[in-house]
Amino acid sequence: MKAAPFAYVRPSSLSDAVAELAATEGEGKVIAGGQSLTPVLAMRLARPETLIDITAVAGLDQIVDADGVVEIGATVRQRRVERDPVCSMVPLLRAAMPWVGHREIRSRGTVCGSVAHADPAAELPAVASCVDAGVVIAGPGGSRSVLAREFFTGAMMTALGQDEIVSAVRFPVAAPGEGFGFAEIARRHGDFALAGVAARVRLDGETVDAVLTGFGISDRPVTRAVSDELITVVRAGGSESGRMADDLREALSTVADEMVDTDGDAHASRDYRRRLFRTLAARELSKAYHRARSDIDEVNE
Structure with a gap:
């Protein structure tokens, strides 16, 4: 099968992406790597009216080490996390990466996308929960952070509102001992x-x-x-x-x-x-x- 028809937008700023998503009134989906969403679209298990592609949004492709956390932006590929030396400061994340799909999937898939998709058999939501990572969420009212253990509410269900986007995940740096x-x-x-x-x-x-x-x-x-x-x-x-x-x-x-x-x-x-x-x-x-x-x-x- 092929995906049902949909509109496509590619905003260049996070505020524009949030606005585009809010305008769909729950009928839009955010896409970055597409390794979770694309198969769902192809099987027509989801029929969003609009896809909001955030790959061109400035600043979401950053890995930042600051204040004892490694912050991974929404468009950072899993393969990059697997190899980036900064991410070695989160050993559990690095240990889990080779188990995520195959190399080709990790070359396109994103960490934030896996967390937002919330598949109960996925590795990265479990890592985020184990280390008490924070999920950064952008919405019309601004930015907020939710602990990963509170973010996942059911099978492919999260605390994310229909007009909100996961903009980053903050993984605590491993402490001595x-x-x-x-x-x-x-x-x-x-x-x-x-x-x-x-x-x-x-x-x-x-x-x-x-x-x-x-x-x-x-x-x-x-x-x-x-x-x-x-x-x-x-x-x-x-x-x-x-x-x-x-x-x-x-x-x-x-x-x-x-x-x-x-x-x-x-x-x-x-x-x-x-x-x-x-x-x-x-x-x-x-x-x-x-x-x-x-x-x-x-x-x-």
């Missing part, structure tokens, strides 16, 4: 994840702060604090036994069962996804902990 882990299981590389996990561990003296975010397991990224589970395993000597992932798998059993609430489908049942997620979560949380510990040891040397 932070470690990360990321993995997913898919039928083939580039396919949607059957289950995936992003893990963050922050060590500060005797304080342990651990977070897991799952994707492909619910109607949105699901984030839970798992500090108590990690501390229990560490205090029991699990970090020294070489069996930390096995111990964590048992400790995370209840948490994993609660986080995975998606119905089964042709690809995997709910119970199978729970087993996948539990295994991935334990492994990546263990990696994140040891990376955080190694970072502290390097700083103290």
Whole structure:
């Protein structure tokens, strides 16, 4: 199939783009990379009256390091993020990028576009949620910021108004003593994840702060604090036994069962996804902990 007919505009400023979108009264769609929207248009699952192409909007193609965050503009390609040295200050983002589709898709797709699309099996919304990124939103009333964990409200549903545009996502720079882990299981590389996990561990003296975010397991990224589970395993000597992932798998059993609430489908049942997620979560949380510990040891040397 081919897309239904639509009008096309290409504004050169963010204010003009917002105005064009508002003028459609909910019948317009914003396009930047088009890697999510174009297939939907081709299958006629969406029939917008107008496409607002923001690729010519000045200033949206910037990656900025300031005030402890890396701000990625709405038209920055995923492939650029994958290679830009500034983005190495957000290790979890860099770790996730190779899992996003294929290289050709990442050459056109944008980080902000993936976040705005809010596919529950997508990697970048999960990363944003795990590190507590801020989603910058431009609308007729000006700019506002929403934490990623509050931005996603359901499957392909967000806190974005019909006359608003995601103009940037702000990822916090990794602090000393932070470690990360990321993995997913898919039928083939580039396919949607059957289950995936992003893990963050922050060590500060005797304080342990651990977070897991799952994707492909619910109607949105699901984030839970798992500090108590990690501390229990560490205090029991699990970090020294070489069996930390096995111990964590048992400790995370209840948490994993609660986080995975998606119905089964042709690809995997709910119970199978729970087993996948539990295994991935334990492994990546263990990696994140040891990376955080190694970072502290390097700083103290």
